Amino acid sequence: MDGWIKLHRKITESAIFSDPDLLRLWIYCLSRAAYKETTWVVEKQEVLLQPGQFVTGRFALQQDYNAGVAPRKKIKDTTLWSWLKRLESFGNLDIKSYNKYSVVTVVNWSEYQETLTSEPQQNDNKLTTEPQQTDTKKNVKNLRTISTTSTTEPLQDVWFRLTKKFIMPSNLLDFFSKLKTNGYDESFCTELLQEAFESAENGSVNMRYLEKIRDRWIADGISSRKQSQEEKARRANNAESKGRTEEVRSGSNPPPSKFAFLNQRNRRSGT
Structure with missing residues (x-):
C-alpha cells in the first residue's frame, strides 16, 4: 500500500485516543480503506468497494494487526473483532458481515479524507520566510522519496494479488x-x-x-x-566454468591409443 491518510486533530478529544490498542486498530482501518471505487474478489465473488470501505475477516485482521508483534503481545482474533465492534458502537465504523467475509465502512470517510488541503497550505506558506519555504520543499521531497522506496506490500495483499482469493x-x-x-x-x-x-x-x-x-x-x-536471482546466476556461471575446466582437463590427458603397446616395444628394442 502507498499514499496518505489524514488524521484530524480532534482525535485527541475522543475515547479512542486514550486506548492505545483501539487507536492502533483505528489507524489500521483508515490505512486499509479504499480511496476510490474498486473491486475485490472474495471466494470467486466480486465485491464492489466504495471509498472508505475494505474487506476483512477475523483471521485476516488478526494476521495484519499482529504483523511484526512479539509473540507474547499478539492479540487473539476474537479480541480484535470485539475491538472492531467497539469502534462500530462509537460510530466510527459500519460493519456488514456475510458468510465468509465482512465489509467495513469508515463512517464520514469523505468528510475527513477527501477534503483538499492544498490551498490552506499555500496560504500558510506565504507567511513564512524564503529560507523556510526552501527547507519545506526539501523535506517534502525527502518524504516522497522515503514513501516510494520503503513501502512494503502486506502479505495478505500479495496473496490476493497472486491468487485472487482473500482468505489465506x-x-x-x-x-x-x-x-x-x-x-x-x-x-x-x-x-x-x-x-x-x-x-x-x-x-x-x-x-x-x-x-x-x-x-x-x-x-x-x-x-x-533479486538476491535469489543473483545467486542462481552465480551458481550457473560456476557450473559453466567447472564444465569448461573439465573439458580442458580431459583434452590434455587423451585416452591411450590402441597402438601404445607397439611404441613401448619399440622403445625397449631401441628402434
Missing part, C-alpha cells in the same frame, strides 16, 4: 507466522511467497515447495527475489 489457508498462515516469530520480517515473507509463485512450473504452490525455498534462502542468506 490456515497452514500458510501458520507457516508465515512461524517465520515472523523466528525473526523474519514481512518483506521476507512477501518476497518468499512471490518467489514460490513465480518459479512454480504449474503455477501451484504447496507447503513442501515453500519449505524448500525457505530452507534454501536461509542457508544462502537470501532475503529477496
Whole structure:
C-alpha cells in the first residue's frame, strides 16, 4: 500500500485516543480503506468497494494487526473483532458481515479524507520566510522519496494479488507466522511467497515447495527475489566454468591409443 491518510486533530478529544490498542486498530482501518471505487474478489465473488470501505475477516485482521508483534503481545482474533465492534458502537465504523467475509465502512470517510488541503497550505506558506519555504520543499521531497522506496506490500495483499482469493489457508498462515516469530520480517515473507509463485512450473504452490525455498534462502542468506536471482546466476556461471575446466582437463590427458603397446616395444628394442 502507498499514499496518505489524514488524521484530524480532534482525535485527541475522543475515547479512542486514550486506548492505545483501539487507536492502533483505528489507524489500521483508515490505512486499509479504499480511496476510490474498486473491486475485490472474495471466494470467486466480486465485491464492489466504495471509498472508505475494505474487506476483512477475523483471521485476516488478526494476521495484519499482529504483523511484526512479539509473540507474547499478539492479540487473539476474537479480541480484535470485539475491538472492531467497539469502534462500530462509537460510530466510527459500519460493519456488514456475510458468510465468509465482512465489509467495513469508515463512517464520514469523505468528510475527513477527501477534503483538499492544498490551498490552506499555500496560504500558510506565504507567511513564512524564503529560507523556510526552501527547507519545506526539501523535506517534502525527502518524504516522497522515503514513501516510494520503503513501502512494503502486506502479505495478505500479495496473496490476493497472486491468487485472487482473500482468505489465506490456515497452514500458510501458520507457516508465515512461524517465520515472523523466528525473526523474519514481512518483506521476507512477501518476497518468499512471490518467489514460490513465480518459479512454480504449474503455477501451484504447496507447503513442501515453500519449505524448500525457505530452507534454501536461509542457508544462502537470501532475503529477496533479486538476491535469489543473483545467486542462481552465480551458481550457473560456476557450473559453466567447472564444465569448461573439465573439458580442458580431459583434452590434455587423451585416452591411450590402441597402438601404445607397439611404441613401448619399440622403445625397449631401441628402434
